[in-house]
Amino acid sequence: MEGCTRIAFLVSFFVFSVSVVRGVTDPNDLAVLNQFRKGLENAELLQWPANGDDPCGPPSWPHVYCSGNRVSQIQVRGLGLKGPLPENFNQLSMLSNIGLQQNQFSGKLPSFSGLAQLQYAYLDYNNFDTIPSDFFQGLVNLEVLALDYNPLNATTGWSLPSDLQDSAQLKNLTLMNCNLAGPLPEFLGNMSSLEVLKLSINRLSGGIPESFRGSLLTILWLNEQSEGMTGPIDVVATMESLTSLWLHGNHFSGKIPDNIGNLVSLQDLNLNENDLVGLIPASLANMALAHLDLNNNRFMGPIPKFKAVNATYESNPFCLANPGAPCAPDVMALLEFLDGVNYPSRLVQSWSGNNPCQVSWLGIGCDPSGNIITINLPNYNLSGILSPSIADLDSLTHIYLESNNLSGPIPTNWTSLKSLTLLNLSKNNISPPLPSFSGNVKLVLEGNSLLNSNPPGVSQPRRNGTKDSGGSPSSPNSARSTYEPTGGKHSNKLFVIVAPVASFAFLVLLVLPISIYFYKKRKEGQPAPSSLVIHPRDPSDSDNTVKIVVADGTNRSASSLTTSGPASLNSSGSHVVEAGNLSSSLRHIILSLFFYYHVSLFGLSITTTYQNFNLHPVTGKITTKADVFSFGVVLMELLTGMMALDEDRPEESQYLVAWFWRIKSSKDKLMAAIDPALDAKEEKLESISIVAELAGHCTAREPNQRPDMGHAVNVLASLVEKWKPLDDDTEEYCGIDYSLPLNQMVKDWQEAESKDVSYMDLEDSKGSIPARPAGFAESFTSVDGR
Numbered sequence: 176m177e178g179c180t181r182i183a184f185l186v187s188f189f190v191f192s193v194s195v196v197r198g199v200t201d202p203n204d205l206a207v208l209n210q211f212r213k214g215l216e217n218a219e220l221l222q223w224p225a226n227g228d229d230p231c232g233p234p235s236w237p238h239v240y241c242s243g244n245r246v247s248q249i250q251v252r253g254l255g256l257k258g259p260l261p262e263n264f265n266q267l268s269m270l271s272n273i274g275l276q277q278n279q280f281s282g283k284l285p286s287f288s289g290l291a292q293l294q295y296a297y298l299d300y301n302n303f304d305t306i307p308s309d310f311f312q313g314l315v316n317l318e319v320l321a322l323d324y325n326p327l328n329a330t331t332g333w334s335l336p337s338d339l340q341d342s343a344q345l346k347n348l349t350l351m352n353c354n355l356a357g358p359l360p361e362f363l364g365n366m367s368s369l370e371v372l373k374l375s376i377n378r379l380s381g382g383i384p385e386s387f388r389g390s391l392l393t394i395l396w397l398n399e400q401s402e403g404m405t406g407p408i409d410v411v412a413t414m415e416s417l418t419s420l421w422l423h424g425n426h427f428s429g430k431i432p433d434n435i436g437n438l439v440s441l442q443d444l445n446l447n448e449n450d451l452v453g454l455i456p457a458s459l460a461n462m463a464l465a466h467l468d469l470n471n472n473r474f475m476g477p478i479p480k481f482k483a484v485n486a487t488y489e490s491n492p493f494c495l496a497n498p499g500a501p502c503a504p505d506v507m508a509l510l511e512f513l514d515g516v517n518y519p520s521r522l523v524q525s526w527s528g529n530n531p532c533q534v535s536w537l538g539i540g541c542d543p544s545g546n547i548i549t550i551n552l553p554n555y556n557l558s559g560i561l562s563p564s565i566a567d568l569d570s571l572t573h574i575y576l577e578s579n580n581l582s583g584p585i586p587t588n589w590t591s592l593k594s595l596t597l598l599n600l601s602k603n604n605i606s607p608p609l610p611s612f613s614g615n616v617k618l619v620l621e622g623n624s625l626l627n628s629n630p631p632g633v634s635q636p637r638r639n640g641t642k643d644s645g646g647s648p649s650s651p652n653s654a655r656s657t658y659e660p661t662g663g664k665h666s667n668k669l670f671v672i673v674a675p676v677a678s679f680a681f682l683v684l685l686v687l688p689i690s691i692y693f694y695k696k697r698k699e700g701q702p703a704p705s706s707l708v709i710h711p712r713d714p715s716d717s718d719n720t721v722k723i724v725v726a727d728g729t730n731r732s733a734s735s736l737t738t739s740g741p742a743s744l745n746s747s748g749s750h751v752v753e754a755g756n757l758s759s760s761l762r763h764i765i766l767s768l769f770f771y772y773h774v775s776l777f778g779l780s781i782t783t784t785y786q787n788f789n790l791h792p793v794t795g796k797i798t799t800k801a802d803v804f805s806f807g808v809v810l811m812e813l814l815t816g817m818m819a820l821d822e823d824r825p826e827e828s829q830y831l832v833a834w835f836w837r838i839k840s841s842k843d844k845l846m847a848a849i850d851p852a853l854d855a856k857e858e859k860l861e862s863i864s865i866v867a868e869l870a871g872h873c874t875a876r877e878p879n880q881r882p883d884m885g886h887a888v889n890v891l892a893s894l895v896e897k898w899k900p901l902d903d904d905t906e907e908y909c910g911i912d913y914s915l916p917l918n919q920m921v922k923d924w925q926e927a928e929s930k931d932v933s934y935m936d937l938e939d940s941k942g943s944i945p946a947r948p949a950g951f952a953e954s955f956t957s958v959d960g961r
Contacts, residue, residue: 200231204246207266208239215258221251245269252297253277260285268292276300276321284327288312299323299349306333317342323351323373332356332378335363344368351396352376359397359404361386375399375421382406382427388413398445399424408432408451416440423447423468430518435459447471452518454510455479455488473523476510477502492527503529504567505547509539511564512550516557516581535840540872543842543864546570551872553599554578554879563588570594573886577601577619578879585610596889803881807873810866811835816850832874839871862894 208230212218222237223230231241240248246267252274259282260275269292276297283305287293291313299321306327314320320342327333332354339345340362346369356378363372364386373396380402388410395414397404398421407429411420418440427449436458442465451472459467460479467483474491478498494502502510506529513522525537532541540549547568553575560583565571572594582604589598590610598612602622609626612618620626808819811831817824819831828834838844845867846860853859869890875881 199244200229200241200246201244203266204244204269205230207261207263208236208246210261210263214261215256217255217257220254220256240272242269242271247292248272248274250274251278255279257281259283262286265289271295271316273297283307284310284325286310286312287314291315293317295319297321298325301325303327304329308336309338311336311338311342314339314342316344318344319347320345321347321349322353323349325353327353329354335360337362340366342366347371349373350377354378356380356402359384364388364390367391370394370416372396378402379404383408383410385410387411390414391416393417393440394419396421397425398422408446411435412437414438419443421445422449424449426450428452430454430514431456431459433458436462438462442466444468450520452523453514473518475513475523475526476507492523494527494529505531508562508564508567509536509547512562515562516559516579519555519557521555522552540573540868542570542868543861548594549573549575549872551575551880552579554877557581561586561589565589566591568592573597575599575880576603577622579603581605584608597886803873803884803887804878806884806887807870807881808832810870810873814850814853814863814867814870815848816852835867836871836874839867865890865894 205228208223212221212223215221223239224236227236230236230239230246231244235241238249238251238254239246240250247269248271249267250272253276256275256278258280260280262283262285264285265287268289270290271292272295273293274295274297277300279302280298281302281304284298284303284307286307286309287296288309289312293314294316295318297319300323303322303325304327306322334355334357335350337360339360343366345366348363348369349371351373352375354377355374358381359374359379361384363369364384369390370392371394372392373394375396375398377400379397379400382405383397390413392414393416395411395417396419403424403426404422405426405428408422408427409429409432411417411422412432412435415437417438420438420441420443423445424447427446428451430453431446431451433456435456441462444462444464444466445468447468448471451474453474454476455469455474455478457479460481462482464483465485467481467486469486469488469491471490474488474493476494477500478488478493478495480499494506501507509526509531513519513526516522522537528534530545531539531547532545538550538552538555539547540551542548548570549572550565551573554577557576557579559581561576561581563586565574566586566588569592571592573596575597577599578601580603581600584606585598585600587610589595590612595612595616597617597619599619600623601619604625605620605623606625609618609620808831811817812819815831815835817828817831820829821831822829827837835848838848842864845864849863853863869887872882873887
């Protein structure tokens with residue numbers, strides 16, 4: 176009996192001892208929990224005993240879990256608790272799982288430094304406003320961290336410290352809408368255990384680091400950064416474990432990588448609201464995605480037929496609206512060119528639709544039949560390579576790509592452009608080899624340092640001393656280098672010998688008649704306005720008749736004409752445009768000596784000084800472009816019968832040039848604006864359209880985009896036969912036979928001078944002169960020369 180009593184006593188003592196050991200919570204943990212409860216505004220929601228001193232129990236406190244006598248978990252998700260966390264929260268050193276999400280905790284986050292046992296930390300959807308710099312130190316076992324939707328460091332933002340990379344077991348990191356700022360840390364891409372990275376709605380900037388290449392992430396959300404992440408998205412195509420990729424609401428640029436089809440696990444792709452360009456890759460169209468959002472980008476070309484269950488692609492400049500419909504061949508050729516030069520934003524914004532000629536693509540010129548004949552993109556900061564696709568534009572006649580950053584060789588198949596007459600690639604980084612173009616093509620290749628001074632199959636650059644390409648004033652001796660097919664060493668030597676002799680003889684023959692002409696002009700005094708201004712109508716003339724003299728630089732004759740009626744044609748040997756009661760030769764217009772620019776017999780504009788006023792810098796050079804803008808305005812006046820400036824017209828058409836630019840791309844609007852006196856029948860529409868296009872080219876906003884006078888002459892030369900004059904009263908008017916030898920012409924000039932015959936005695940045509948601003952002189956014969 177005594178033995179039984181002893182055994183019962185020992186069992187009771189053991190049970191009591193175990194209960195005491197199990198129920199006595201670590202005093203430090205108890206102190207932290209009591210401080211936590213004390214700081215809350217609504218601690219009653221915890222339902223902890225008011226006088227309890229043993230959270231680990233038995234019974235344990237609600238929402239508290241222990242391992243032995245140490246607190247290991249606190250789970251208060253969604254209780255609506257209000258208040259801060261105690262600063263000594265990290266003294267719960269055995270804490271492995273904390274769930275404080277979806278409450279109203281506020282104030283400063285306590286440091287979690289030293290919580291080496293912590294594996295899961297859910298702190299999201301609260302009102303914590305500050306995060307300490309040492310928060311992530313020592314979290315070596317961390318697997319999940321959620322800080323989403325906390326207004327941390329709202330003023331300055333914050334960035335992830337490098338301490339986090341010591342959390343080698345981290346699998347899930349979600350930091351959405353918590354003011355995370357700066358670039359995306361590279362070390363995140365090197366964390367091999369990381370599977371979920373959600374950083375949406377923050378202030379991240381910059382691109383996706385290369386360290387993410389080949390990452391094993393399954394979910395990557397970088398969407399809606401206030402600063403907007405930038406750069407290409409090529410890296411993501413190597414992350415083959417991705418199932419969800421959100422990049423929307425940023426400024427990512429470049430193309431969708433062609434190998435994006437390698438993401439075989441991808442189900443959700445959102446690229447909405449970025450600056451992505453180019454064609455949609457076929458590999459993306461063939462992906463069986465659950466959701467695909469391509470809205471609000473700059474994707475071009477055709478819309479493919481997507482295999483995605485839900486695919487949207489609104490607000491993109493596709494060529495056609497129907498999925499699967501192909502773009503026009505010319506459009507595809509130009510888009511491939513655009514791809515080669517890395518899709519510059521100015522061109523991407525302008526090039527949309529399925530007809531470059533109808534919508535007026537920037538830098539693209541067309542003929543009346545809708546064929547692309549010109550690519551005019553100088554000084555557009557283009558970089559990249561030249562696309563072989565340009566060879567598919569078989570109507571091209573002129574390519575202007577000077578002063579860019581283009582590199583690589585000229586595609587060999589460009590030599591198949593049978594209509595090409597000019598290829599200007601000066602001031603780029605073009606490299607050998609140079610393809611062999613036909614003799615009809617003028618190559619301009621100066622300023623390409625990678626090209627040899629004398630490449631194979633190309634002659635030495637021929638310096639044309641009478642031309643200037645409009646280079647900088649700091650290089651007054653710069654000239655345009657023209658490469659032409661070589662004729663062999665013998666022809667080069669012959670040219671070196673003959674050229675100086677021929678040039679000297681030519682100058683002698685040229686200077687004498689010009690000197691006599693200008694001497695005669697000085698003797699006559701200053702010319703009447705009729706020698707300076709050309710316009711199709713002269714209301715002061717009772718007979719509605721205008722007589723005009725235009726110099727012709729080809730046969731060195733002067734064409735005078737007197738016309739009346741609605742459909743008069745004019746002098747031979749000149750490039751003529753019919754304009755109602757005036758048909759004028761438009762090759763070379765010689766202006767008064769007192770004007771700053773003079774068009775010479777060769778179509779060159781010589782810079783001079785206007786008395787004591789320097790209207791433009793006098794460089795002592797000859798320019799081929801200074802007079803081109805005015806020439807274009809004259810063409811517009813002749814086509815429309817309108818003055819260059821007329822305040823009586825509606826506001827949108829008061830300035831002829833601006834109005835003409837707006838309407839010239841529309842065939843219907845252009846034809847409606849043509850002077851009715853031109854009697855613009857169907858057979859004349861093509862010529863009119865060519866002249867209109869030339870007028871626009873001559874009046875381009877940027878001077879370096881305007882052609883030289885030689886180009887204008889070449890364009891109009893094709894119209895000579897179509898506008899051949901019915902008669903020629905040149906000799907009758909001037910009294911001189913221009914087919915005579917030079918000495919005989921000089922004698923005729925002297926005789927005409929003695930009879931006081933004026934070669935510029937034209938009827939006054941003041942119609943194109945706008946109202947004179949205040950302060951201007953009363954006439955062209957005033958002292959100031961105006």
